Structures are given as structure tokens and as C-alpha cells.
Amino acid sequence: MLRRNFLKLMGALAVAPAAPGWARPKSMKPLNFVFILIDDMGWRDCGCNGSTFYETPNIDRLAGEGMRFTDAYAACAVCSPTRAAIMSGKYPARLHLTDWIPGNRKKGKLDRLAFEQQLPLSEVTIAESFKSAGYKTCFVGKWHLGGRDYYPKTQGFDVNVAGNNRGAPRQGYFSPYNLENLTDGPKGEYLPDRLATEAMDFIDSNADDRFFLFLSHYTVHSPVQAKKETIAKYKAKAARLKYDKLIFVKEGPDARNRERQDHATFAAMIEHMDENVGRVLDKIKRSGMEDNTVVIFTSDNGGQSILPYGRTAPWGSNRPLRGGKGWNYEGGIRVPLIVKWPGVTKPGSVCSAPVISCDHYPTLLEIAALPPKPRQHIDGVSLAPLLKQTGSLKRDALYWHYPHYHGSAHRPSGAIRAGDFKLIEFFENMNVELYNLRKDIREDHNLARTMPDKAGELRNKLHRWRQQVNAAMPKPNPDYTGDS
Numbered sequence: 273m274l275r276r277n278f279l280k281l282m283g284a285l286a287v288a289p290a291a292p293g294w295a296r297p298k299s300m301k302p303l304n305f306v307f308i309l310i311d312d313m314g315w316r317d318c319g320c321n322g323s324t325f326y327e328t329p330n331i332d333r334l335a336g337e338g339m340r341f342t343d344a345y346a347a348c349a350v351c352s353p354t355r356a357a358i359m360s361g362k363y364p365a366r367l368h369l370t371d372w373i374p375g376n377r378k379k380g381k382l383d384r385l386a387f388e389q390q391l392p393l394s395e396v397t398i399a400e401s402f403k404s405a406g407y408k409t410c411f412v413g414k415w416h417l418g419g420r421d422y423y424p425k426t427q428g429f430d431v432n433v434a435g436n437n438r439g440a441p442r443q444g445y446f447s448p449y450n451l452e453n454l455t456d457g458p459k460g461e462y463l464p465d466r467l468a469t470e471a472m473d474f475i476d477s478n479a480d481d482r483f484f485l486f487l488s489h490y491t492v493h494s495p496v497q498a499k500k501e502t503i504a505k506y507k508a509k510a511a512r513l514k515y516d517k518l519i520f521v522k523e524g525p526d527a528r529n530r531e532r533q534d535h536a537t538f539a540a541m542i543e544h545m546d547e548n549v550g551r552v553l554d555k556i557k558r559s560g561m562e563d564n565t566v567v568i569f570t571s572d573n574g575g576q577s578i579l580p581y582g583r584t585a586p587w588g589s590n591r592p593l594r595g596g597k598g599w600n601y602e603g604g605i606r607v608p609l610i611v612k613w614p615g616v617t618k619p620g621s622v623c624s625a626p627v628i629s630c631d632h633y634p635t636l637l638e639i640a641a642l643p644p645k646p647r648q649h650i651d652g653v654s655l656a657p658l659l660k661q662t663g664s665l666k667r668d669a670l671y672w673h674y675p676h677y678h679g680s681a682h683r684p685s686g687a688i689r690a691g692d693f694k695l696i697e698f699f700e701n702m703n704v705e706l707y708n709l710r711k712d713i714r715e716d717h718n719l720a721r722t723m724p725d726k727a728g729e730l731r732n733k734l735h736r737w738r739q740q741v742n743a744a745m746p747k748p749n750p751d752y753t754g755d756s
């Protein structure tokens with residue numbers, strides 16, 4: 273039997289209901305799923321996406337074994353909405369969960385817009401789908417989708433390690449962490465090491481079961497903290513490269529961005545993250561599960577490259593992309609994505625189709641040969657034809673809706689990508705910017721005036737979509753007086 277067909281059969285068997293007394297023969301392994309979500313990791317923050325200063329051999333190895341997506345997007349430029357999109361398969365605008373929880377208090381010309389403070393329990397999450405199909409489900413790490421009544425165990429996870437309402441480890445990455453749902457480790461233990469260990473323990477204790485493991489690292493979100501010896505390694509590397517002077521982008525909304533990646537502590541933080549991706553991949557291999565474990569690796573939004581309100585120097589750089597976390601420019605929403613579907617994805621393959629966070633839910637259901645959930649993952653499409661290289665997606669556009677001010681200085685905006693073109697609309701004045709991403713990945717050349725027909729077409733499409741998903745728009749701020 274062809275290997276592909278054999279694996280397909282295994283996928284089907286993975287969901288075949290077990291008859292009483294039926295024991296699965298050892299040769300028929302069910303598929304497991306390991307979803308690794310990194311926080312605030314920029315598209316460029318790994319070797320396989322072009323970084324030369326950061327070192328990510330394990331992520332690069334995964335890319336060499338699976339399919340790397342060059343045009344993968346987070347559903348939002350900040351944390352909670354993207355996480356909600358992954359869990360529900362719906363756009364943040366449709367969920368009315370459009371900002372990080374609890375959100376930015378800033379207003380300007382437009383008023384602050386209220387939004388959902390949790391992922392509603394009425395959503396049938398991807399974890400609930402896997403759990404009801406008999407998978408052991410485990411959540412490890414950052415949740416950030418609501419208060420105590422909305423933690424991972426209320427949304428389909430059997431196990432929750434470290435998931436709570438927090439968006440970052442406020443006390444830092446070295447134990448004691450003082451994080452709800454995580455016991456502190458020995459003093460000085462490093463959080464990414466610990467969370468990978470927790471994930472590996474779960475894999476060990478469920479080696480005989482099929483499982484869905486969601487490893488949601490707090491890293492590489494601020495505070496930027498790493499181990500001393502690794503920081504020293506990158507300080508030496510920066511010196512070797514003669515990176516003795518900071519180079520900032522001179523103009524535009526990302527004028528305070530670093531033009532190049534050169535921050536030693538952040539580079540060390542990336543390396544530790546990569547090491548811990550490697551530890552989990554090695555565990556899968558050593559446990560004999562490499563051929564029946566699907567691995568997804570991605571990030572929840574672009575890299576943070578501009579600090580709120582001019583505080584100290586930023587650490588990251590998303591160049592050649594424009595902007596960073598909090599913006600609808602590519603730097604805020606384009607993210608790394610690697611999918612390894614053993615026996616199916618061609619090792620080292622690269623896909624340039626635009627895909628988005630909402631797609632993971634229907635994709636993983638199809639890989640597991642589970643039925644789609646009616647009315648649930650309606651904004652995602654299964655990426656299976658891309659992963660199998662058997663076809664393209666029947667979708668003509670992707671959409672973003674971020675109707676809030678953000679610490680990066682972002683002002684409320686929405687965006688659409690259709691083919692090579694992307695339009696961003698700023699809600700304070702409804703001005704639009706149009707870019708051809710294929711020719712201008714940096715979004716330097718606004719084509720809105722030279723291509724008014726294209727701009728109009730995309731703007732109308734974006735407006736129609738907002739109506740379809742019932743997107744909430746911010747209202748004018750009655751107290752607004754200034755012009756900033």
C-alpha cells in the first residue's frame with residue numbers, strides 16, 4: 273500500500289469508534305496533534321524566514337520536514353482576537369472580540385469601542401471538537417481569552433497548565449512566576465523550559481492515546497528576558513558583525529522601528545524558544561510518534577517593534593515588513609506558519625497562498641478525518657488541498673478589523689487582502705492606502721491615487737464584509753478637541 277494511502281487509512285482509523293473490547297493493534301497508530309503557538313513572534317524572527325542574526329535551527333528543521341507558508345496571517349495584530357479565531361474558526365470581528373483583553377483605554381478622534389471580554393462558551397472550540405471525538409486535550413501556556421469562568425477547561429481542554437487571564441508573565445520569565453494554574457519551579461527556572469517540560473510530560477503520559485496538545489508559549493512577549501550566557505553569545509555576535517550602532521527606520525508610522533535585528537537579549541529569547549520547540553519535537557521522535565503526529569507552528573501576531581508611547585528603545589525588527597504588533601501593515605499581521613503532516617506534506621515545501629488563523633480549525637478537522645462543525649469555523653477554509661499540493665483555495669480575500677487605538681500608535685483601521693493587493697482603511701477619516709504586496713512587500717508605495725478603481729473595488733468589498741459579519745465600528749469621541 274502506498275504510504276500516503278496507508279496514512280490516510282490511519283487517519284480514518286483514528287476516528288473509528290472503538291467497539292467494546294476492541295484493542296488497537298500496535299501498527300495502527302492514531303494521529304496526534306501538537307499546535308505550537310508563539311506570542312508576538314514576528315514573521316522574520318526565524319532563520320527559515322530570512323533572519324540571519326537570530327538562530328532557530330529547530331524551527332528551520334521543522335520547515336525542512338513540513339510545509340512553510342510565506343503569506344500566513346494572524347487574524348488580528350494583537351493577542352486575544354487571534355487566539356479566539358484559532359479556537360473558534362471565526363473572524364474576531366464576527367465574535368466582537370477585537371482587542372487584547374481587557375483592552376486599550378486610549379481614545380482619540382474616535383471613542384473607545386466596547387468588545388467581548390472573553391471567548392463566549394457558546395463557541396464550540398477546536399478543543400471541544402477533538403475532545404468529543406475521543407482525543408485527550410491539553411492546554412499549556414498563555415490563554416488570554418477571559419476570566420476564571422472562561423479558562424481552558426471550560427473550552428474543551430482536559431488539562432490546563434498555566435492558562436489564565438494574563439497576557440504576559442508580569443513577574444518575569446524566571447521562577448517564581450506567580451502565574452495562576454502553574455506551580456512555581458525552583459528559583460531561577462526559565463518559563464519556556466518549564467512549559468516545554470509540561471508539554472513533554474503530557475506526551476509521555478498519553479503515549480497510548482490520541483491527543484490534541486496546544487502549547488501556547490508566553491515567550492517571546494515582553495518582558496524581554498533570557499539566560500545570561502545566551503545573551504553574552506549574541507552580544508559577541510553583534511560585535512563580530514560590527515552592529516555597534518542602532519539603525520532606525522527614518523520615516524513613516526514605524527519611524528522608531530529598528531531597521532535590522534540586532535538586540536542580544538531578544539535574540540537569546542528567540543534561541544530559548546527555538547530550543548524548546550526542538551525539545552518537544554525530539555520528544556515526539558523519541559516516543560516513536562514522529563510518523564503519526566501533525567505539528568503546527570505559528571504566532572499570534574507580528575513582532576513588537578514599537579514600544580508604547582515612546583518608552584525606551586524597541587528590541588525587534590520586522591524589516592522588510594512595515595510596522596509591527598498593533599498595526600494592519602504586514603509587520604503586525606504576517607506571521608510564521610509551518611505545518612508538518614507526516615507522509616503528506618512534502619518535506620521542505622513552500623506555499624505562498626494567503627492563509628489566516630481561522631483556517632487551522634477546519635484544516636485540523638479534515639486531517640483528523642473528523643466531520644466539519646456546522647455553523648462553527650465559518651470564516652476558515654481547510655488548507656488540506658495546499659498541504660497535499662492537490663489544489664488551491666476557493667477564497668478571494670482575507671479581512672482584518674481592528675477598530676481600536678493601540679500603544680504602537682495605531683489608529684483604528686481595517687484591511688483586506690485580495691490576490692496581490694492589500695487595502696488598509698483608517699477609520700478616523702476613512703482614508704485608504706493600497707499596496708501591491710508582490711511588488712512592494714514593505715508597503716512603501718501607496719497606490720490609492722494611481723489605481724483608484726482597484727482601491728474602490730477593495731474598499732467596497734471590505735465594507736460589504738463588515739456588514740456580513742456585523743462588525744462594530746467606533747463612534748466619534750464627543751470629548752475630542754485636539755487634532756492628534
Ligand SMILES: [Ca+2]
Nearest residue numbers: 311312351572
Ligand atoms: Ca501576542
